[in-house]
Structures are given as C-alpha cells and as structure tokens.
Amino acid sequence: MSEINLNKAAIALDFGGTNIKIGLIRQGKVLNQTLLPAHSGAGIIPRLPDVQAAVMDLLEQEGLALGNCSGVGIGLPGLVDPQHLSLLSINEKYADAVGFAFGAWVEEAFGLPIVMENDARAALLGETVYGTAHGESNAVLMIFGTGIGTAALMNGKIIRGRHFQAGILGGHFVTDVNGSRCSCGGVGCLEAEASHWSLQGWLKNQQGYANSLLAIESNIGYRQVIDASQSGDMLALSAMQHLYKHWSSGIVNLVHAYDPDVVILSGGLMKAKDIVLPELVRRVHEQAWTPWGKVRFIVAENPDSSVLLGLSHLIEEGIDIDYV
Ligand SMILES: [Zn+2]
Known part of the structure; x- marks a missing residue:
C-alpha cells in the first residue's frame, strides 16, 4: 500500500437485487454516488455498459480521471471467491454473473485493479472500519x-x-x-x-x-x-x-x-x-x-453506502485482509 494510493479514489460497484449503487470513495468518505436500476433478473452483462458510463459521469463530476483511481471494487449478493475474482453461486439474481470474467471486464473498461466480495461482508467491513x-x-x-x-x-x-x-x-x-x-x-x-x-x-x-x-x-x-x-x-x-x-x-x-x-x-x-x-x-x-x-x-448512519465503503477498504488494503 503506497501513500499515493491513499490519495486516490476507489470506484465501488454494489450490485443489489433492485439497484446498482455506484460510488467514488476516498479514505472512507463518499465523494459522490449514484444509482441505476438493476433489472437483475435479466442478468448482469447487459447492465455493464450503463455501469461503465455512470462511473465515467461520476468521475467527470468530481473532476477526476481513471488515473486518479486506485481500483474497482465489486460487491455481489452471492458466494464470491475474492482470490479468483469470481462469483461461485447466486440465488435467482444476475444468473449470468456466475463464472463471468469480472477481472477482464474491469481491465478492459477501466484499466484498474479489481477486488470482489460478497456484499454483506463488504458492508460489515465498511461499518467496522469507517462507519x-x-x-x-x-x-x-x-x-x-x-x-x-x-x-x-x-x-x-x-x-x-x-x-x-x-x-x-x-x-x-x-x-x-x-x-x-x-x-x-x-x-x-x-x-x-x-x-x-x-x-x-x-x-x-x-x-x-x-x-x-x-x-x-x-x-x-x-x-x-x-x-x-x-x-x-x-x-x-x-x-x-x-x-x-x-x-x-x-x-x-x-x-x-x-x-x-x-x-x-x-x-x-x-x-x-x-x-x-x-x-x-x-x-x-x-x-x-x-x-x-x-x-x-x-x-449504519448511511445504509446506502455501507457496501461501498467496505469495497473501498478492500481496494486500499488488497485482498490480504485478515480472514478466517
Ligand atoms: Zn433460502
């Protein structure tokens, strides 16, 4: 973890069943966040172009470029393997996200490092580290x-x-x-x-x-x-x-x-x-x-940002965070 990274913003994507929450976070502070309808029954892949556009909009609003960002964190309501950057299983929503190459998408869309975690686990991190x-x-x-x-x-x-x-x-x-x-x-x-x-x-x-x-x-x-x-x-x-x-x-x-x-x-x-x-x-x-x-x-003081804050912490700390 370098000091430069701490000054960079993290891009956090919280794929909920109803809404996709997208946030820019720096050192535990939400700089800006927005919301897209999830349409999760139709899968995740059709939503990714809109997610990418929304991230670029947020960056522009904050006067930031991708070069000012440290990475992309993805939270999903299913069983996530954070080491292999994959979704192992999910219940009804985003069926096409199982096995999807999130790392390749993030590399192509943003050219940044990626972390992934189950959304509730990210929320717990967010609230105990920053909340x-x-x-x-x-x-x-x-x-x-x-x-x-x-x-x-x-x-x-x-x-x-x-x-x-x-x-x-x-x-x-x-x-x-x-x-x-x-x-x-x-x-x-x-x-x-x-x-x-x-x-x-x-x-x-x-x-x-x-x-x-x-x-x-x-x-x-x-x-x-x-x-x-x-x-x-x-x-x-x-x-x-x-x-x-x-x-x-x-x-x-x-x-x-x-x-x-x-x-x-x-x-x-x-x-x-x-x-x-x-x-x-x-x-x-x-x-x-x-x-x-x-x-x-x-x-949680702001229930809409618990997951986003946790994802930003994972980007800052890497996936080597202490797990059991
Ligand atoms: Zn059940």
Missing part, C-alpha cells in the same frame, strides 16, 4: 435489501470459511421449519418468511388482504407495510408482528453462532429505524442466550 461500528472487533451484520444479507467478524477477523460461505447465509437460516419454500431450495428460510422480496406473496395469502390498505398497492415492500401499520391497518399490523418474529429469530441465530458484542443493522429498512428498532431489540434481548450481558445494536 458507526468503527473499532468493533466482534460483530455480526444484517443488511435488509431485496434479500437479507449477513456477515460476521470474530476477534477482528472477517469470517469467510473454506467455501467462502461462512457468515453470509443468515438470510437462509431456517426460522420456520413449516414455512414457505425459499428461492434457494430450502424451506422456511428467513428470506422466504420476512424479506422485502417475499413480503408481497406472504400478504396475499393472508385473510383480510382484500380489505387492507395494502390491496391497492401495486408493489408492496417493507415501506408500504410500515406506512400502513402506522395508519392502523389490521393486516399491516399483523404483518409487522410476523416480520419482528422472523427478523429477531434470524438475529438471535447470528448471536448464538458468532458470539458478537454488537449487532450492526443496515439496508433500506433502517430508514425506518425509529419505528422498527425498539421492538426488534426488545425481542432479541428477550430471546438471546448471552449470560455475559446484552448485545448492543448499531445502525
């Missing part, structure tokens, strides 16, 4: 996007595992053995029960849906349910109880698995943290077996 969880060494993260991403940090080391899947499959912890079939092939996964993507299907199967405020919404996600619950809508209120039950079970599982001091929460849902956090914390504290005390909760 509100700065300095924490034992942490788990849950990020509520289209799906539910998780990651774990133990004794200062990011947990990655032999097959790169340790810590990141918390969205597929089973929270109801009699639950719904999940898109991963499992049954009753946290994502199948209480994620942004599964919520609409769950609501439509409930009695009272036709009489709910939510029946007139064309696209139902967390925000619509929270808003309707605030208006006293009966179905939305019962949906919130359902969500709290599953989210808290998922977090308790993470606490039992990885023994953290803190639980870091990020993602779009945390824009409603004033509404959801108190009940979520209450349930986790009630259910978690932690005789040493109570896990603390930390919410």
Whole structure:
C-alpha cells in the first residue's frame, strides 16, 4: 500500500437485487454516488455498459480521471471467491454473473485493479472500519435489501470459511421449519418468511388482504407495510408482528453462532429505524442466550453506502485482509 494510493479514489460497484449503487470513495468518505436500476433478473452483462458510463459521469463530476483511481471494487449478493475474482453461486439474481470474467471486464473498461466480495461482508467491513461500528472487533451484520444479507467478524477477523460461505447465509437460516419454500431450495428460510422480496406473496395469502390498505398497492415492500401499520391497518399490523418474529429469530441465530458484542443493522429498512428498532431489540434481548450481558445494536448512519465503503477498504488494503 503506497501513500499515493491513499490519495486516490476507489470506484465501488454494489450490485443489489433492485439497484446498482455506484460510488467514488476516498479514505472512507463518499465523494459522490449514484444509482441505476438493476433489472437483475435479466442478468448482469447487459447492465455493464450503463455501469461503465455512470462511473465515467461520476468521475467527470468530481473532476477526476481513471488515473486518479486506485481500483474497482465489486460487491455481489452471492458466494464470491475474492482470490479468483469470481462469483461461485447466486440465488435467482444476475444468473449470468456466475463464472463471468469480472477481472477482464474491469481491465478492459477501466484499466484498474479489481477486488470482489460478497456484499454483506463488504458492508460489515465498511461499518467496522469507517462507519458507526468503527473499532468493533466482534460483530455480526444484517443488511435488509431485496434479500437479507449477513456477515460476521470474530476477534477482528472477517469470517469467510473454506467455501467462502461462512457468515453470509443468515438470510437462509431456517426460522420456520413449516414455512414457505425459499428461492434457494430450502424451506422456511428467513428470506422466504420476512424479506422485502417475499413480503408481497406472504400478504396475499393472508385473510383480510382484500380489505387492507395494502390491496391497492401495486408493489408492496417493507415501506408500504410500515406506512400502513402506522395508519392502523389490521393486516399491516399483523404483518409487522410476523416480520419482528422472523427478523429477531434470524438475529438471535447470528448471536448464538458468532458470539458478537454488537449487532450492526443496515439496508433500506433502517430508514425506518425509529419505528422498527425498539421492538426488534426488545425481542432479541428477550430471546438471546448471552449470560455475559446484552448485545448492543448499531445502525449504519448511511445504509446506502455501507457496501461501498467496505469495497473501498478492500481496494486500499488488497485482498490480504485478515480472514478466517
Ligand atoms: Zn433460502
């Protein structure tokens, strides 16, 4: 790591299921960021020309050129092999990204070094290195996007595992053995029960849906349910109880698995943290077996940039960062 590199900006690309977030970051500060629709069902390759153009636009807005950049970081919601720069497996989204030569694309499009990581793992790095969880060494993260991403940090080391899947499959912890079939092939996964993507299907199967405020919404996600619950809508209120039950079970599982001091929460849902956090914390504290005390909760200050910050750190440090 040279001093020159620290003065250079990192280009971070966060390929989410709904949006692609693109940021320029220097020393933990987001210089500028933008958003593209992901259309992730149609694959990643058709989106790459737009991503490249958006990066060049951001650079121009900041008066920077590619020569002022240290590298490109790519975050994906799947199993990523950071050493071989490849996506090993992904669930439904970006199917064509598995095995895609990201290194060759970055070389051709930008002529810069590349790092890759699972998005939630990058978010955990971002929040513990630069964000509100700065300095924490034992942490788990849950990020509520289209799906539910998780990651774990133990004794200062990011947990990655032999097959790169340790810590990141918390969205597929089973929270109801009699639950719904999940898109991963499992049954009753946290994502199948209480994620942004599964919520609409769950609501439509409930009695009272036709009489709910939510029946007139064309696209139902967390925000619509929270808003309707605030208006006293009966179905939305019962949906919130359902969500709290599953989210808290998922977090308790993470606490039992990885023994953290803190639980870091990020993602779009945390824009409603004033509404959801108190009940979520209450349930986790009630259910978690932690005789040493109570896990603390930390919410990302800017949930839209957690992944981008972590990717920039990986570019600055290289992939030799301490993993287990
Ligand atoms: Zn699953």
